[in-house]
Amino acid sequence: MKNKKNQLYIIWSVVILFFLMVILSINVIPDIQEERKDKRYVYLGKDAPIPSQLNxxxxxxxxxxxxxxxxxxxxxxxxxxxxxxxxxxxxxxxxxxxxxxxxxxxxxxxxxxxxxxxxxxxxxxxxxxxxxxxxxxxxxxxxxxxxxxxxxxxxxxxxxxxxxxxxxxxxxxxxxxxxxxxxxxxxxxxxxxxxxxxxxxxxxxxxxxxxxxxxxxxxxxx
Ligand SMILES: [Zn+2]
Structure with missing residues (x-):
């Protein structure tokens, strides 16, 4: 009887943990992507130099x-x-x-x-x-x-x-x-x-x- 209760406890913990991870990844991953995208360019102001050769x-x-x-x-x-x-x-x-x-x-x-x-x-x-x-x-x-x-x-x-x-x-x-x-x-x-x-x-x-x-x-x- 006690064993079964423990098993149920473990299963529920795993299920809850899984859903927590899914929710977290949905919220966090787009943020990371957005941040990376932003870093590809910078604002150098109105007098930003014009490049003189190919990037x-x-x-x-x-x-x-x-x-x-x-x-x-x-x-x-x-x-x-x-x-x-x-x-x-x-x-x-x-x-x-x-x-x-x-x-x-x-x-x-x-x-x-x-x-x-x-x-x-x-x-x-x-x-x-x-x-x-x-x-x-x-x-x-x-x-x-x-x-x-x-x-x-x-x-x-x-x-x-x-x-x-x-x-x-x-x-x-x-x-x-x-x-x-x-x-x-x-x-x-x-x-x-x-x-x-x-x-x-x-x-x-x-x-x-x-x-x-x-x-x-x-x-x-x-
Ligand atoms: Zn062209």
Whole structure:
């Protein structure tokens, strides 16, 4: 009789403990995620410096993308990286106040290129001639090379302009770390400390085979 009572006591304790843990995890986990997200950027004020080169994680993953594509016999060329405000202004004027076709809908400071968070790619054929044809299948595997590269990039954490509904920007890849243009204009910037810590995490992976390294990086995507 006493034994049975003890058993019941233990079972109820386990059940209550289980529910307590569930309730706690529901309340605590989103908080932790929210906190981590916030740490990816910082507010540096109205005079926040404009980055002069690609963000180090963007740069690193750009290089991984080029290597990954090369393994699939696709030759990727980077046609544009960081873009100064001045260059953006000129591009915006093209087709509006200067000659040529309209090439962008973004004014100076409105493109992720202006903050080192985007780059553009194209392909090269075996003669080194630049290819803008998104249907080109140079590695003859029955798939468009351009889309193959886009898929690889997305696995590395990039957003691809070819997925946009309003204006398809097939060469464009960006990584925003939770920032949007309004925030960047206001003076929010990528939190370099967090980025550096993320980079350090990857350093050991370079000793692994490229395949293992990519698996590891894919697990830590922003
Ligand atoms: Zn672009």
């Amino acid at each position: 180090p994680i963007v740069e690193e993953r750009k290089n991984i993308l080029i290597n990954k594509a090369a393994n699939q016999k696709i030759d990727v060329v980077i046609t544009e990286g960081i873009r100064t405000f001045e260059k953006q202004k000129q591009l915006y004027q093209q087709g509006r106040t200067t000659t040529g076709n309209i090439v962008t809908h973004k004014k100076a400071g409105e493109s992720f290129h202006n903050y080192g968070l985007a780059f553009d790619y194209a392909l090269l054929d075996s003669n080194g001639t630049i290819i803008w044809d998104i249907d080109y299948d140079g590695n003859k595997n029955g798939e468009s090379d351009w889309f193959e590269v886009a898929d690889m990039a997305k696995k590395l954490g990039f957003d691809w302009g070819g997925d946009w509904e309003d204006f398809k920007d097939y060469p464009h890849l960006q990584m925003t770390f939770g920032l949007n243009i309004a925030m960047l204009k206001e003076g929010y910037r990528v939190n370099d400390q967090v980025v550096r810590k993320e980079l350090k995490k990857y350093i050991g992976f370079y000793e692994l085979s490229p395949k293992h390294m990519l698996n590891e990086i894919n697990r830590h995507i922003y």
